[in-house]
Amino acid sequence: MSLRVLIVEDEAPIALHLESILEDAGHEVVGIAATTQQALKMASLATPFDVALMDIDLVDGPVGIDVARRLRQDHDVASLFVSAHLNERTRALALEWNPIGFVAKPFVEDDIVKALRSVA
Numbered sequence: 001m002s003l004r005v006l007i008v009e010d011e012a013p014i015a016l017h018l019e020s021i022l023e024d025a026g027h028e029v030v031g032i033a034a035t036t037q038q039a040l041k042m043a044s045l046a047t048p049f050d051v052a053l054m055d056i057d058l059v060d061g062p063v064g065i066d067v068a069r070r071l072r073q074d075h076d077v078a079s080l081f082v083s084a085h086l087n088e089r090t091r092a093l094a095l096e097w098n099p100i101g102f103v104a105k106p107f108v109e110d111d112i113v114k115a116l117r118s119v120a
Contacts, residue, residue, distance in 0.1 A: 003027045003119055004049040006042060008067055009082070010034040010059040014105075018053055018082070018112065025113045035060045039067045043075050051100060051119050053112070056083040056090060065094050072097045080115050082107060 005027050009015040015032045022029050030049045033039035035058055043049075052071055056064035068079035081094055084105040091102060101115045 003051055003116060004030050004047065005116075006030055006039065006049045006052045006077075007032045008034075008039045008052055008058070008064065009055045011055075014055075021109045021112050022053075022116075025116070027116065034058070036063045036067050040070055043071055043077070048075075049077060051116065052077055052079045054079040054081050054083075054099075056081060056085050056094070065090070065097070068094065068097045068099065078119070080112075082112070 005022050007015050007018050007029060009018060009032065019029045019032065030047050031042045033042050054064045054068050058064055064081065064083065071077040071079060078098060078100050080100040080103065082103045082105060086102050086104050100119055103111045103115055
């Protein structure tokens, strides 16, 4: 099943790489957000999406978990965390919002695709 995905990642090369992985796997990327504000605006204005690929440390601070919380509460959208900062404390905070899972950076492309299969 094809998913509609919002990418929340502040490093453009990584965001574009994730977009390529998703499109090659048959998913549709509805947008790329680099900040909390952009992500929440896209969620409110953009075409509905099924899941967010979420970096935890964004340019405007370590707020990826807050974005995931808002997406879950306001739009009933789950997140897949893709981050270099996945320590036990961060995972515990993120688990409260029932994420799809966690993929550590640097990631293997297949890890992203496999994690999304649980949604599709």
